[in-house]
Structure formats: C-alpha cells, structure tokens
Amino acid sequence: MLQTRLDLDRIRASRDAIDPVFLATPLYRCDALGGQLGCTVSIKLETANPVRSFKARGTELATSRLADQGVAAVVCASAGNLGQALGWSGRRRGLDVTVAASCFAPTVKLDRIRSVGAHLELVDGDFEMARERAVTIAQQRGVRLVEDSLDIETCEGAATIGLELVSGVSAGDAVLVALGGGAMATGVGHVLKALAPGVEVVCVQPVGAPAMTLSWRERRVVTTDSTHTIADGVAGRYPIPVVLDDLLQVIDDAVLVREASIVTGMRLLLEHAGLVVEPSAALGIAAILEDPDRFAGRHVVTIICGGNVDLDAYRRWVGW
Amino acid sequence: MLQTRLDLDRIRASRDAIDPVFLATPLYRCDALGGQLGCTVSIKLETANPVRSFKARGTELATSRLADQGVAAVVCASAGNLGQALGWSGRRRGLDVTVAASCFAPTVKLDRIRSVGAHLELVDGDFEMARERAVTIAQQRGVRLVEDSLDIETCEGAATIGLELVSGVSAGDAVLVALGGGAMATGVGHVLKALAPGVEVVCVQPVGAPAMTLSWRERRVVTTDSTHTIADGVAGRYPIPVVLDDLLQVIDDAVLVREASIVTGMRLLLEHAGLVVEPSAALGIAAILEDPDRFAGRHVVTIICGGNVDLDAYRRWVGW
Structure with missing residues (x-):
C-alpha cells in the first residue's frame, strides 16, 4: 500500500x-x-x-480550488513553464497572478509568462532565488503561494x-x-x-x-x-x-x-x-x-x- | 438538406x-x-x-470494412501519406498492401511506406501516373483498389x-x-x-x-x-x-x-x-x-x- x-x-x-x-x-x-x-x-x-x-494540468486544479476558496491573488516561482500555466489558468478564473523567475530563464518563457497576463518579477539569481522571492512576495503582499511539487x-x-x-x-x-x-x-x-x-x-x-x-x-x-x-x-x-x-x-x-x-x-x-x-x-x-x-x-x-x-x-x- | x-x-x-x-x-x-x-x-x-x-482515419475504416469482407490484398496510389496509412492499417488486419507512388515523392514518405511493410511500386511520373498504375495493378492482380476521395x-x-x-x-x-x-x-x-x-x-x-x-x-x-x-x-x-x-x-x-x-x-x-x-x-x-x-x-x-x-x-x- x-x-x-x-x-x-x-x-x-x-x-x-x-x-x-x-x-x-x-x-x-x-x-x-x-x-x-x-x-x-x-x-x-x-x-x-x-x-x-504539462504544467497546466496542475495549475488548472490549483486555481480551481483557490477560486472556490475565494482567493484573489497567487504567486509562484517558476523556471518558466509553471508561471505560464498559472497565468493561463489564473486569468480564466479571475485570479491576479505573479510569477517570480530567474532573469536567466529562456526569453521565450519569460515573454509567454507576460503574454498570459501574469506579473513577472525577475530575480538576479537562479530558480532557487526565485523560490525565495516568491515566498517573500506571498508574505509581504498577503497573497497565496503556489509551490511546485509541494502543493x-x-x-x-x-x-x-x-x-x-x-x-x-x-x-x-x-x-x-x-x-x-x-x-x-x-x-x-x-x-x-x-x-x-x-x-x-x-x-x-x-x-x-x-x-x-x-x-x-x-x-x-x-x-x-x-x-x-x-x-x-x-x-x-x-x-x-x-x-x-x-x-x-x-x-x-x-x-x-x-x-x-x-x-x-x-x-x-x-x-x-x-x-x-x-x-x-x-x-x-x-x-x-x-x-x-x-x-x-x-x-x-x-x-x-x-x-x-x-x-x-x-x-x-x-x-x- | x-x-x-x-x-x-x-x-x-x-x-x-x-x-x-x-x-x-x-x-x-x-x-x-x-x-x-x-x-x-x-x-x-x-x-x-x-x-x-490524418490519413489513417480513412484507412482504418477502409481496411476494417475490407477485412470484414474477406479481402486479402489492396492497392492504392499515394502521394505518400495515404500509402503509409494504408500500410499501417492493413498490416494490423492481415492485408497485403501495395502502394503506387511517384518516384518524385519525398524520400521520407517512400521510406515510411516501406517501413510499414507495404510493397512500393514506383512510377516514373507524377501522382496521376501513380493513380493509373494502381488501377492497372488492381485489374491485373485482382486486388482491391482503394482510391483516395472516391472511396x-x-x-x-x-x-x-x-x-x-x-x-x-x-x-x-x-x-x-x-x-x-x-x-x-x-x-x-x-x-x-x-x-x-x-x-x-x-x-x-x-x-x-x-x-x-x-x-x-x-x-x-x-x-x-x-x-x-x-x-x-x-x-x-x-x-x-x-x-x-x-x-x-x-x-x-x-x-x-x-x-x-x-x-x-x-x-x-x-x-x-x-x-x-x-x-x-x-x-x-x-x-x-x-x-x-x-x-x-x-x-x-x-x-x-x-x-x-x-x-x-x-x-x-x-x-x-
């Protein structure tokens, strides 16, 4: 079992x-x-x-549950794909989405995060630094953190x-x-x-x-x-x-x-x-x-x- | 209507x-x-x-009906994709598949027709010449002709x-x-x-x-x-x-x-x-x-x- x-x-x-x-x-x-x-x-x-x-399978589910709970804003750290998916799913459910990402992430990923209407916060460091930034944003702004693999x-x-x-x-x-x-x-x-x-x-x-x-x-x-x-x-x-x-x-x-x-x-x-x-x-x-x-x-x-x-x-x- | x-x-x-x-x-x-x-x-x-x-949607259907009728062999003319699809569908249903194609068709298409187990008959002419050859093969060998768009x-x-x-x-x-x-x-x-x-x-x-x-x-x-x-x-x-x-x-x-x-x-x-x-x-x-x-x-x-x-x-x- x-x-x-x-x-x-x-x-x-x-x-x-x-x-x-x-x-x-x-x-x-x-x-x-x-x-x-x-x-x-x-x-x-x-x-x-x-x-x-594949990331939208998870963000569809996450944003659906958050919207049911009345959550209005979310933040995540992303190497690029999660942020794009969370932006896509969040926009359809009226959620305000912020994505913390490394400034070294592929340009196409960063562009597409923006194009789905998410706020992009670039971090001068790697993905782990973006994770820290997302935690800080969640705490300071009182928005819900969506953490990949943990959530x-x-x-x-x-x-x-x-x-x-x-x-x-x-x-x-x-x-x-x-x-x-x-x-x-x-x-x-x-x-x-x-x-x-x-x-x-x-x-x-x-x-x-x-x-x-x-x-x-x-x-x-x-x-x-x-x-x-x-x-x-x-x-x-x-x-x-x-x-x-x-x-x-x-x-x-x-x-x-x-x-x-x-x-x-x-x-x-x-x-x-x-x-x-x-x-x-x-x-x-x-x-x-x-x-x-x-x-x-x-x-x-x-x-x-x-x-x-x-x-x-x-x-x-x-x-x- | x-x-x-x-x-x-x-x-x-x-x-x-x-x-x-x-x-x-x-x-x-x-x-x-x-x-x-x-x-x-x-x-x-x-x-x-x-x-x-998309061609296999049609060849699946065609070969399914032909197999039900007890047909053992089929021939088609193909620009490349139909032949590959007919070969794929025919093999799974035990049909012997022959494909007439132009020798000017893309090599990759000809290779893949062969790779699915079909007999390939190359014609020194264009697709319409391949269509003629397919008709001839059907008549001479007594095998069923599958004609794209007509069937x-x-x-x-x-x-x-x-x-x-x-x-x-x-x-x-x-x-x-x-x-x-x-x-x-x-x-x-x-x-x-x-x-x-x-x-x-x-x-x-x-x-x-x-x-x-x-x-x-x-x-x-x-x-x-x-x-x-x-x-x-x-x-x-x-x-x-x-x-x-x-x-x-x-x-x-x-x-x-x-x-x-x-x-x-x-x-x-x-x-x-x-x-x-x-x-x-x-x-x-x-x-x-x-x-x-x-x-x-x-x-x-x-x-x-x-x-x-x-x-x-x-x-x-x-x-x-």
Whole structure:
C-alpha cells in the first residue's frame, strides 16, 4: 500500500477541474525513433496545448480550488513553464497572478509568462532565488503561494498523465520521467505503482542538476551549490523533503544524463519524430542513449513534457 | 438538406472502426501564432500519431470494412501519406498492401511506406501516373483498389475530424482545409455544414496545383497538364467528378496560395507553434497570410494535416 501524499480517487476526480484541452494528450508509438534507439518508443506528448507543457494540468486544479476558496491573488516561482500555466489558468478564473523567475530563464518563457497576463518579477539569481522571492512576495503582499511539487495540486495534476498512460503500458515496459522538483515523478509514479506495478518508472535528471537524484539515492535531502545544464526546466538545487519521501516510494530508479546526450535526444526527436522540444523533454531519450542495453527490445514511454525553447539556442544545440 | 455521398450517422459510427490513437487529436489555441497573423488561431493537430497524418482515419475504416469482407490484398496510389496509412492499417488486419507512388515523392514518405511493410511500386511520373498504375495493378492482380476521395471510407474517416471540430467552433469562425483530391474537404465540410452551418469552410490549394479549386469555381471538372508546388500531398491534376459534386455543396470557398506563402506558413508554424509540418499542412496559414483582412479578428481553425517532410528540403525552405 502506497503511503504518499497522493490519493488515486482524488487524482481521478481532479480531471473534472482541468480544461480538457490539457487532458487525453497523444500517446503513440514512434517507430522511426524506436528504430534509432533499439527499442519500442512511445511518446506521450504534452506540448500540443495553449501553454506547451504539462504544467497546466496542475495549475488548472490549483486555481480551481483557490477560486472556490475565494482567493484573489497567487504567486509562484517558476523556471518558466509553471508561471505560464498559472497565468493561463489564473486569468480564466479571475485570479491576479505573479510569477517570480530567474532573469536567466529562456526569453521565450519569460515573454509567454507576460503574454498570459501574469506579473513577472525577475530575480538576479537562479530558480532557487526565485523560490525565495516568491515566498517573500506571498508574505509581504498577503497573497497565496503556489509551490511546485509541494502543493499537492501540482502533483495531482501531473498524476493525471499517469492515468492516461496506464491503458498503454504493461508489465516490463518502462516510463521515463523528467525529474526536477518531483511533481511529475511523484504524480505519475504514484499512479503507475498503484495501477501498473510491473512497469518500471525511471526518473531522469541532468548530471549538472542532480540534487533530487542524489537525494533519492541517499534517501535524504542532498542540496547542491549550483546547476550547470541547458535543461532549465529541471534545474533545482533544494529538494523538498516531503516530495523526496513520496519519490522514495513510487519510482524504481533515478538516473543522471550528460548534456551531450540531452542535445542528441533533442536532435533525434526533431529528425525522427518531427518534434521541437525543450531540453527537459529530451531527458528520457538521453537516458536511452546512455544505457541502450537496459532498454533494448523493451517498450519505453517517454513523456515529452514541454516545448518552450528559445529557437536560436535550439538551432545551435541541434546543429541546424 | 445536404445531398452528398456522406451521411452523418455513418460518419459517427465509423469512429468505432478507427484505432483511438488517430482520434480526438489536439485542438488548441496558439496565441503566439495568432499574434503574428492578426486573428485567433486554433490548431487541429493531425501529426501526433504513428503515421503523422490524418490519413489513417480513412484507412482504418477502409481496411476494417475490407477485412470484414474477406479481402486479402489492396492497392492504392499515394502521394505518400495515404500509402503509409494504408500500410499501417492493413498490416494490423492481415492485408497485403501495395502502394503506387511517384518516384518524385519525398524520400521520407517512400521510406515510411516501406517501413510499414507495404510493397512500393514506383512510377516514373507524377501522382496521376501513380493513380493509373494502381488501377492497372488492381485489374491485373485482382486486388482491391482503394482510391483516395472516391472511396467513401477515405472521406468518412476524414469527416471524423469535423465531428471533433464542432464543439470547438461557433458561428463566424472559419475552418481552413488543405485541398487535394477532396476527401478531407468533403468530409470535414459535410459535418460542419450539417452541424455548424455558420462556420465558413475555406479550402486552400497551391496556385501551382489548382485543378480542384478551378473545378469548384467553374462547377465542372477542370484538369491541368502539370503541377508545380512543394506541397506534394495535394498535387493532383484530375479531379474526381463525384467528389467535386460533393465539394460544391459543402464548402464556402476555395482559394489558391503562392509557394512563398506556403514556405512562410511553414516557418511561422515552426517558430510560433513549435511544429515541423509538411507543406500541405501550411496551406491554411498561407491563406491567412495572403488575405489577412478576410480573417482579421476572427477565430480561424487550421488543420495541420501531415508532418512527413524531408528534413533537408524543410531546412532549405524555412531558412534554418
């Protein structure tokens, strides 16, 4: 019996609060990509929606509950995608949304946060500094803080991906999940362990931003002093203890991948699946590239979690 | 009362024969793209499936009915996408599939037709020559011919896109449909005229492959001697009379667009929607680019019908 903060009935019910445009996303086999990787590859595509990432599953749920409670203003820290999703969801529910973000976040993400009507507060530091700023804003202005991975709605929203995966996976399959703060990993992991326990859930993090993976391996919070990765969406340094507790129950492994593998993963997704993705969304393919024997001949599902990427940087990375 | 070859109840029922991986595709607003075009743009994405085009909706239906009839072998002519889809659908139902195609079709399309297990017969001529070859093969070998746009299943399959659009459109909106042989246009058009008659259905064809548009305008079949377009998926010269008859009832307009607009459309879809599409899938955006006043301020839905494109050519076209 899983003892995480998540609950299957609650996850199932949460779908009613989420705009259908974010649900029932494509899940399909991509043989051209699988042929390159020596295994059967299925793609769970989370980029074909108005905010181009899975994050709105969680922000739809969070803002729905906050609006029900009469909350008028919210703030979050974001590497870029959560802020855009919270802005989108909040605007539709009349919430005033403020997003604290690193000034080093991709320009396209910052622009899109503004374009959905959120107030953007730039921080001269990394994502962890933005988290501190969001806490300060919440305290000083008396607005509600939405914290990714800690607020249960962000995990429950991501967990709805797991519900959609269950019918497409079977024992022996592996699901690759990008690991950052842990909302997607705990959410998807919880559902799979509950409903399809024979499926291996493998989290993937860049070697340049390994805090949660190191924490999972040592079964205690391990922080790092800095991050060095192009995968801006998963570059945290301070894992949240209760999220780690959940993660320890629901995933089978956490692996670290090199930057070169992430780049190759992005290029393979472009050339063999026709998908332009942000670096975090290529972590799964990177994991296959780094350990082909592990996945050889198996059916591997990779969640393409986001497509918000600066195109100039993208072209440079993939060599186009 | 519409008097086409299509029937709404039959279209609704046809969904049961189609693998769900091809149904309920994403339909979402893309504000970044709309901002570039001066209107609200929604994308109906038909590329996130195993064959990367809408064509499998029709081939699923066709092969399902043929298998029920005990048919063992089929042949079709294809510009590339139908053949891939027929191969995919046929293989799953134990059908032997032969595809006649132009040797000038994009290599990626020919490769993928082979990769799904179909026999490929290359013709030293254009798509119309491939159509002739398919007829000959059917006669000589006694195998069943599946003819795009003429076989009602290809239209009914495409019409299921229309069913999925109905809930997302309202009076005054416009739906842009790539026009080739006419299966998608008659299918989607029939459903929209039946269920959402206030929605404008606009077909878009390249000025370099205008046969069906000219036919629609003159209300009689007009053929052309040649085609000159990068939009290989819609480059026919001999419209089918009964398809034209249907088209005359269900669409509001047919417009022709220039090659430069198609290329710009592809680039905008890449840069503002993160989508790598084949030229035919950019026809709708090209139509907006060529007549922005017509669509200004309106909600325009464009069907992204295929993503099978040779990447070297693509890079050259979009200037990447």
